Amino acid sequence: MPHDELLHRHRAVMPGWLSLYYDEPIEITGGHGRHVTDGTGRTYLDFFAGILTNAIGYDIGEISEAIRSQLDTGVVHTSTLYLIRRQVELAERIAELSGIDDAKVFFTSSGTEANEAALLLATQYRRSNQVLALRNSYHGRAFATTGITGNRGWSPSALSPLQVSYVHGGYRYRGPLRGLSDADYIRACTEDLREVLATTTAGDVACMIAEPIQGVGGFATPPDGLFAAYAEVLGEYGIPFISDEVQTGWGRTGEHFWGIGAHGLTPDAMTFAKGLGNGLAIGGVVARGELMDCLTANSISTFGGNPLSTTAATATLDYLLSHDLQANAAERGAFLLRRLREAGRPDGVVGEVRGKGLMIGIELVEPGTTEPSPRAATAVLEATRAAGLLVGKGGLHGNVIRLAPPMTLTADEATEGSRILLDAIATTDKELTA
């Protein structure tokens, strides 16, 4: 089928709010390692990896084999009303890896559902519908999770069932806390949190939820230690802290297995999804037993933790641990950060390069200002695509380029990708300052 026809049919039958990348959107029809092929036969180096779902890469032999052998049993799914060995074993491993005391795990099929489940637990546990979330956050597309998403562009309903207070702490390139040192920033954020708790909430807040590095928000990276300072304040009220690890989990940030590790904090609960199944749909919550077991009525997830997705997740976890992909993410990420920080001229389109491991954000600005430049981001996105590299976009204003390659990224691929990016940024710089 000609590509234009598919786009036309997509627009006719799919909702208008499902946005597509590129002037001429791509259909991905094949993949191997860190490369994908589109419907016209063009190959791209993928620095966005299916928006972090392909944590390891495409067509990974060990993972495909495991999935095939599960298919061969004839059991893709059975109800959670029966025992599922893979599910129990995977839950044990995630509980252990979480570092949470007496941890229990509930599986879902997406990050949204994982956060919905975490909110259900916290609100029930604390008998409160008040939630603290971060400005510039993204936690999902369902009713409660759009409510805790502090980014109007991704929060289509204003009718949240929760009372949400948004606090500082995610994004600091722009806004009233710009320019503060890390220590002053943490102090200002903590004071703000104290004030919100004392004056705008009833104090009996259900939970705070935060992404250790804000994904959709443009890989905004808070200073290490911020969330430990927050947890200390929350502890005075007995408020649980939930870390949304949907993007930051499984070693992607390089330094730590969970993004929250950078803050020296073990949260009360973590939510996860995306990369765990290396492309198969799986998500979940790992939480302190007391929090997990606070529900008294029955609850269920039909597809959560099904034999096929837990098999894929087990194989993914085996692969990333046995190949120490966390260390690879740290090494390749440090290289990319170093290279990209050389990008552009001092008063050009690059405002900031930030992130950890293989989560790198490039904040693009109107030349010589701190004004967001969505046009520069679009130009870089199109130029990199033309040169054979897929990258992402994000940020409140759609002006941040996001890099999240598979964690198996090689040194040569990191060099190649950064070269294409540096060229695209230089060209955009020239065009916008001409």
Ligand code: PMP
């Ligand atoms: N939390 C975070 C931090 C995310 O980035 C996302 C997805 N972008 C979600 C939750 C929702 O996950 P899903 O799309 O699997 O529902």
